[in-house]
Amino acid sequence: MPQSLKSIRELADDWLALDQNENTRKQITDLLAAGNVAELDRRLRTRIQFGTAGLRAKLEAGFSRMNELTVLQASQGLSVYVAGAVPDALKRGIVIGYDHRHESAEFARLTACAFLHKGFVVHFLDKLVHTPLVPFAVDRLHAACGVMVTASHNPASANGYKVYWSNGCQIVKPRDKGIAAAIDDNLEPWIWDKTLVDKSPLVNRPLTEIADQYYAQLAVLAGDTKINSMMRFMYTPMHGVGGPYAERAAALLGAVPDKNMFVVPEQAEPDPDFPTVEFPNPEEKGALKLAMASSDKIDISLVVANDPDADRFSAAVKGADGKWMQLTGNELGILFAYFLFSTMDTTKFELSKLAMLNSTASSQILRSFAETEGFYYEETLTGFKWLGNRAIELEAQGYNVVFAFEEAIGYMFPGIHDKDGIGAMMMFLKLLRWIEDTVSGTKMTRAQGIIIVLEQIYKKYGYFENKNSYYVALDPRVTDSVFNYIRTKSDGAAAAEPSGNNEYRYPSRVGTRQVTYWRDLTLGYDSSTPDHVPVLPVSKSSEMITFALDSAVRVTIRGSGTEPKLKVYIEAKSTVSREASRQIADEVWDDLEREWFRPGETGLLRP
Structure with a gap:
């Protein structure tokens, strides 16, 4: 039965049948005992989504959260996918690193456990490392993939799981979809042994060697x-974790x-x-x-x-x-x-x-x-x-x-x-x-x-001034509704979808400024190309619009893939001064907030 159709009791039973961590099991049983249906629904109804940013969520029990079970499931699916997609993947192995966040070391050990069970060599960076060392190690060791357990600059309550491909770069589409499907096919834990990394002959610990090469x-x-x-x-x-790395680099x-x-x-x-x-x-x-x-x-x-x-x-x-x-x-x-x-x-x-x-x-x-x-x-x-x-x-x-x-x-x-x-x-x-x-x-x-x-640069190449900020959108539906409002705010401009669907029409102006360029990487439209198809990749699962005003202002609006934010980037260019550019950017921000974002009315919150 699909997860969306199950009762809370069935979802909880599914969780308890899989989870072997006493702490997270207790979280779910305590919520059941308290009859907290709403919280159980939030944690269990949907699965944490694997995307090009990997995984990132709050540290709690539940299928939609970061915890030992969801990390193990992700690692099992990733190992299956990599084994089938990368030549000699098991021999080339996986690089695993982790930072100091809550549960990072445990998640790294469980990641190693899944890959070792699959027969992979594991290059385990066994002390706190900064994130760039993992892709560097993947490249230098010619590994099949890498995982860094970190939530970067997110709040203390979160953690994450960042995946690198065999070329030393983060994964891009469509690999995320293939990995996500492999995760769904491998949800039953194969093995749950955080000590396996300490005793398997398939493990090596190359941190000292890799750090020397990095420096x-x-x-x-x-x-x-x-x-x-x-x-x-x-x-x-x-x-x-940057301290010792920064000191050695500065030296x-x-x-x-x-x-x-x-x-x-x-x-x-x-x-x-x-x-x-x-x-x-x-x-x-x-x-x-x-x-x-x-x-x-x-x-x-x-x-x-x-x-x-x-x-x-x-x-x-x-x-x-x-x-x-x-x-x-x-x-x-x-x-x-x-x-x-x-x-x-x-x-x-x-x-x-x-x-x-x-x-x-x-x-x-x-x-x-x-x-x-x-x-x-x-x-x-x-x-x-x-x-x-x-x-x-x-x-x-x-x-x-x-x-x-x-x-x-x-x-x-x-x-x-x-x-x-x-x-x-x-x-x-x-x-x-x-x-x-x-x-x-x-x-x-x-x-x-x-x-x-900076003045030398601006004088020669133009005075560019930015006004970048964001709105908080605690409910993803708020972001969706704002983008839908923008696309359907028809005021006489051309249709913004190359398929001929006239439901979406881009606005012709913002305030007193004329829209001179429009690119929608969600719908797949670019006003500047002969066939109106964007050169950059299109993704219907992520919201992103870029447009120009009077050929002197460029604006990008996008939904964040890792945070509950709607991000806004405004850049104005002037040949006169930074102050002139800054004034233009401020005016455009005010116009957009009044005409499009309408905080309070839409549910967007100012930071």
């Missing part, structure tokens, strides 16, 4: 650059702990409860407040930060006026791109084969940069699963992909096909040394130097 790759990026011996900076791993540039590199003491050690931050994400407003305060106490003017699994990077600098300026993801992205291009010997390769990428939600200044200088640029869908896989495809075509980024503080450098917050931190310190040597001089503050370089 050797970072050393290539560092080159012979050394930081100014007087530089001091404050680092925060945000209660995560490649000559940074010495407690002389150049200082660590926020309250956030230095891994803590799965994240006690000093509401959201353990350095991108969130206020997340770096403690790091800034710690810097103020000892007269430090630079903060660098990773998220808890250290695949994202952020930075803030203090100006001569004593005020802190946190750089946005797009500002960091274009600074990295400009720095890399400016320090290359472009006489040694064909410029048209140099490539940089970013996601469709990120700043278009990289496109303008590429068009002006003559190197290759491409945008992808949001997420490094798309950026990494596309980079591999371009490299196979002879391109030298030196950089990729997205505005959500994710940066990819050569040697790994995923975002890497540790590598980004090291490259940012290298960037600052370059600014000291070429721009700012000894009498300027670090903030002034960065502002000068």
